[in-house]
Amino acid sequence: MNKETYCAFIADIVESTKMNEEKRRKVQEKIQDTINNFNETYKESIAAQIYFSGGDQLQALFESVSVAYAFACAFREELFPVEFRIGLGVGDWSLRFPGDNTNKQDGTSYHNARSAYEYAHKTGKNIMLKSGRDADAYINVFASQEYAIFNMQSNMQKEAFKKYKEICPIKPAPQKTETGIISVHVDKVSQERIAEAVGTSRQNVGKLLKNGMIHEQRDLQGAIVLMLSRIFDEGKGIN
DSSP states (O other), X not given: OOTTOEXXXXXXXXXXXXXXXXXXXXXXXXXXXXXXXXXXXXXXXXEXXXXXXXXXXXXXXXXXXXXXXXXXXXXXXXXXXXXXXXXEEEEOXXXXXXXXXXXXXXXXXXXXXXXXXXXXXXXXXSEEEEOSSTHHHHHHHHHHHHHHXXXXXXXXXXXXXXXXHHHSOOOSSOOBOTTSOBOOOOXXXXXXXXXXXXXXXXXXXXXXXXXXXXXXXXXXHHHHHHHHIIIIITTOSOO
């Protein structure tokens, strides 16, 4: 894809109206703190900074589709147990207000993100991507499966996965085995670091990773990032 292609991110909190006023306030404060941190973490790939309306909707615009997906996963992982519905849209950025937040921008990337978000809402999915390419169907199957694993995990398993990704970051060109399967070996030292992060014994980490399908989840995220990078980014993705 050319340099004028972007990825818009639109999300909202699932069932936010069921929260009482105090819980909603605390969630909004945590979201805003996370946005402040992530605007810095992802600044090299953000075209228009993450914006939170306060009405439970978030928007952002990225120069890289693979980074937009990685951001969506990291944002969700940082803020659980809050559940999000996410639409990612690939397209142009036609109405620009440089230096301003994403809420004032427009283009087919935003239209596609809105369409993806609405379809996710209609079908009960947590995440959808729309670019208009045939590859969308395959990407969305994989992304939905990855999100389903996340939703079935316990809080400890989610924390273990966050630490797992910190130790073994996902790249757009991950290491492959002789069979071509994306794979990462979790050694004894890594298991100890995971155990310390989640407050369990190293001996229990193997069971935690297996029962939470954490290896499978990481492989799925890695495969999706790789697909997005190869299909859309032309070197603009995660380094």
